[in-house]
Amino acid sequence: MTNKIWVFIEQFKGAIQPASLEALGAARTLGGGVTALLLGQGIGALAQTVIAHGADEVLVADDATLADFRVEPYAALVAKLAQEHKPAILLAAATTAGRDLSATVAVELNTGVIADVIGLKLVDGKVQAVKPVYAGKLLSDVTFAKDGLQLVTLRPRAFPKPEPDPARTGIVTNVAPMLAEDAISVKVVDYAIEQGQVSLTDAKIIVSGGRGVGGPEGFAPIRELAQTLGGAVGASRAAVDAGWIPYAHQVGQTGKTVSPDLYIAVGISGSIQHQAGMRSSKTIVAINKDPEAPIFKLARYGI
Amino acid sequence: MNIVACVKQTPDSAAKITVENGKVTWDAAPVLNPWDEYTVEEAIRLKEKHGGKVTALCLGPETAKEALKTCIAMGCDEAILLSDPAFEGSDALATAYLLAQAIRKLGAVDLVLCGKQAIDGDTGLVPMALARLLGWSPISYTMYLEVDPVARTLKATRLLEQGKQMVTAKLPAVIGTVKEINEPRYPSFMGIRKASKANIPIWGAADVGADPAKVGIAGSATKWPTIYPPPTREGTVEIIEGTPEEAAAKLVDRLIADKVI
Ligand SMILES: Cc1cc2nc3c(=O)[nH]c(=O)nc-3n(C[C@H](O)[C@H](O)[C@H](O)COP(=O)(O)OP(=O)(O)OC[C@H]3O[C@@H](n4cnc5c(N)ncnc54)[C@H](O)[C@@H]3O)c2cc1C
Ligand SMILES: Nc1ncnc2c1ncn2[C@@H]1O[C@H](COP(=O)(O)O)[C@@H](O)[C@H]1O
Numbered sequence: 001m002t003n004k005i006w007v008f009i010e011q012f013k014g015a016i017q018p019a020s021l022e023a024l025g026a027a028r029t030l031g032g033g034v035t036a037l038l039l040g041q042g043i044g045a046l047a048q049t050v051i052a053h054g055a056d057e058v059l060v061a062d063d064a065t066l067a068d069f070r071v072e073p074y075a076a077l078v079a080k081l082a083q084e085h086k087p088a089i090l091l092a093a094a095t096t097a098g099r100d101l102s103a104t105v106a107v108e109l110n111t112g113v114i115a116d117v118i119g120l121k122l123v124d125g126k127v128q129a130v131k132p133v134y135a136g137k138l139l140s141d142v143t144f145a146k147d148g149l150q151l152v153t154l155r156p157r158a159f160p161k162p163e164p165d166p167a168r169t170g171i172v173t174n175v176a177p178m179l180a181e182d183a184i185s186v187k188v189v190d191y192a193i194e195q196g197q198v199s200l201t202d203a204k205i206i207v208s209g210g211r212g213v214g215g216p217e218g219f220a221p222i223r224e225l226a227q228t229l230g231g232a233v234g235a236s237r238a239a240v241d242a243g244w245i246p247y248a249h250q251v252g253q254t255g256k257t258v259s260p261d262l263y264i265a266v267g268i269s270g271s272i273q274h275q276a277g278m279r280s281s282k283t284i285v286a287i288n289k290d291p292e293a294p295i296f297k298l299a300r301y302g303i
Numbered sequence: 304m305n306i307v308a309c310v311k312q313t314p315d316s317a318a319k320i321t322v323e324n325g326k327v328t329w330d331a332a333p334v335l336n337p338w339d340e341y342t343v344e345e346a347i348r349l350k351e352k353h354g355g356k357v358t359a360l361c362l363g364p365e366t367a368k369e370a371l372k373t374c375i376a377m378g379c380d381e382a383i384l385l386s387d388p389a390f391e392g393s394d395a396l397a398t399a400y401l402l403a404q405a406i407r408k409l410g411a412v413d414l415v416l417c418g419k420q421a422i423d424g425d426t427g428l429v430p431m432a433l434a435r436l437l438g439w440s441p442i443s444y445t446m447y448l449e450v451d452p453v454a455r456t457l458k459a460t461r462l463l464e465q466g467k468q469m470v471t472a473k474l475p476a477v478i479g480t481v482k483e484i485n486e487p488r489y490p491s492f493m494g495i496r497k498a499s500k501a502n503i504p505i506w507g508a509a510d511v512g513a514d515p516a517k518v519g520i521a522g523s524a525t526k527w528p529t530i531y532p533p534p535t536r537e538g539t540v541e542i543i544e545g546t547p548e549e550a551a552a553k554l555v556d557r558l559i560a561d562k563v564i
Contacts, residue, residue, distance in 0.1 A: 012463075012464075012465050013465075071431060071443075072441065096443065096444050096461075096463050096464060097463075099426075099427045099431070100443050102428070103395070103396075103399075103427075103428040103429075103430075103431040103432040103435070104434070104441070106396050106428070106432060106524075107396065107399070107432050107435040107436055108435065112394050112524025112525040113396070113428055113525070114525055115425070115427065115428055116425060116426065131425075132425065132533070133530065134320045134327070134422070134425075135316065135422055137320045137532075138320060138322055138327065138530050138531065138533070139530070139531055139532070139533050140527040140529065140531075141528065141529045141530075142526070142527045143525070143526060144524055144526075145520075145523060145526045146524045148524065185440040185441075185472045185473050185476075186440055186441065186442065186471075187470060187471050187472070188468060188469070188470050189458075189469040189470060190468075190469040191466060191467065192466050192469075193466035193467075194466045199464055199465075201464065229564065247482065247483060253316050253337075253422060254316070254338070254482060261563055262558065262563045262564065271317075272317055273316050273317065279533070279536075282563070283558070283561065283563045285554065285558075291542070296540045296542075297536075297540075300540065300541065300561075301540065301541055301542075301543055301557055301558075302540045302541070302542045302543065303542070303543050303550045303551075303554060
């Protein structure tokens with residue numbers, strides 16, 4: 001356990017979250033060996049997947065108390081392992097779990113977090129990160145001012161997902177949990193999971209509709225196109241506020257931040273708040289009847 | 304119930320933000336962080352249901368009193384501004400430390416509510432850091448909340464990437480809210496009058512017993528020396544003409560040629 005670079009692997013009901021694999025890829029670009037932390041219940045078999053994606057070592061904690069991501073037992077264990085082995089860097093995905101974990105571990109270890117990073121390099125062992133601020137209207141170079149663990153969360157899809165190499169080998173070490181169930185305040189009672197939908201933040205292609213689609217029925221062709229392309233459906237706030245599509249689909253400052261390879265904006269003017277959520281998309285296509293709509297300033301192709 | 308709503312003052316989301324010589328300015332009056340409107344609304348609803356009081360707590364410059372006045376106008380009972388030149392440059396963890404110190408000073412608090420994130424720094428770290436510092440139940444991304452002040456328990460639904468998660472926990476707790484939790488009210492006329500007359504105390508480093516090594520630039524583990532505009536997107540838009548069918552066919556050709564699809 002001498003690796004200086006650690007990656008927290010997030011799994012949900014046995015499925016590794018894509019953004020964690022992106023974090024493994026980013027870790028490899030920093031140089032040196034990579035240790036992955038894999039916590040859960042009945043997840044031992046995932047260690048090989050983690051190694052294939054770039055880990056040299058996997059610390060596995062397999063226990064009933066860790067079945068669901070809960071910040072109390074997860075952070076307690078991650079902090080204890082970090083205290084013991086003194087890694088220089090811990091990367092996690094900037095997901096709900098990654099944000100909660102990093103904030104809590106930072107308190108335990110009296111350090112800080114650089115959150116939602118889109119660019120990362122190491123200079124003399126010190127992290128230099130780029131993170132969007134003011135909803136992506138500006139960027140900031142962020143570094144650590146003190147010694148201690150450098151906690152960094154990476155924005156999903158900002159770093160390429162590594163190709164798995166099944167021939168890679170690594171060491172798997174089992175570790176025990178820190179907290180017993182009666183020391184954990186939060187109990188998970190149930191889930192209501194949305195099935196069969198592509199998650200907006202992980203989507204390679206997003207087709208989004210705005211006020212210009214004219215009504216709830218305007219989303220039918222949008223859904224069809226998204227399905228054909230294997231993508232997800234997005235929306236502007238105007239469409240959400242009108243009740244044409246649930247809020248979960250909203251892209252923008254008060255919705256989701258996305259960075260797909262292709263973003264097709266249909267009947268969306270491209271307000272400053274909408275742009276905040278989608279300006280890091282690689283190729284943007286705008287379909288709009290108003291040639292002056294601000295969305296055309298971002299778009300590669302317009303119709 | 305004694306409830307604290309943590310709120311930040313941020314630039315208006317519609318403001319044009321510019322940076323010059325490392326200094327960030329914007330062309331509109333700052334506002335209550337949009338995510339914190341849900342926090343304040345939820346705090347007031349809990350008070351209306353269970354009794355007690357809501358204190359709005361903000362760390363920021365003196366001008367941030369305006370955001371606290373919005374909270375009072377919406378229905379918060381009291382407001383406190385944490386402000387001291389020594390606090391300047393505090394990162395998310397240092398901010399959480401100062402909020403925790405202030406909450407301890409307030410005494411028997413049952414519930415702290417925070418927003419999902421502040422739209423300037425966009426870190427979303429403060430709520431759970433605060434929960435750990437206080438040693439209270441950590442409940443983030445909450446879209447539904449039910450509190451039993453007698454049994455001192457709560458039920459919450461959390462909104463995750465994969466869907467909804469239902470949890471239970473004990474009080475005291477720190478709750479991070481999301482937009483789905485409610486529809487914030489507008490300040491009432493009476494509320495605005497009350498806010499204009501409200502006395503908002505300012506607490507400095509000494510008032511909350513802040514360790515100077517834990518606040519401000521000296522107390523922050525992260526620093527952001529350079530802020531700059533993102534690179535402008537290269538290339539200008541190519542408008543594709545023709546009937547809808549022709550334009551669609553041409554667009555598909557372009558996207559395939561660009562290896563986008
Ligand atoms: C605090 C705050 C937070 C916000 N957060 C968000 C956010 O997270 N996400 C978000 O999206 N917005 C957000 N907004 C709202 C934002 O300011 C805009 O109101 C919203 O994005 C506009 O949505 P729209 O582009 O669909 O509608 P509009 O601006 O009305 O644009 C509709 C477009 O459709 C075009 N159109 C109409 N008919 C047709 C047609 N037949 N064919 C082709 N084009 C057509 C029009 O030319 C127009 O450009 C926020 C606002 C505030 C104040
Ligand atoms: N300076 C501050 N004063 C009071 N509350 C804050 C402050 N900064 C952050 N918060 C709270 O923490 C939430 C998340 O903010 P952040 O972690 O900065 O993105 C906000 O919605 C507020 O509820």
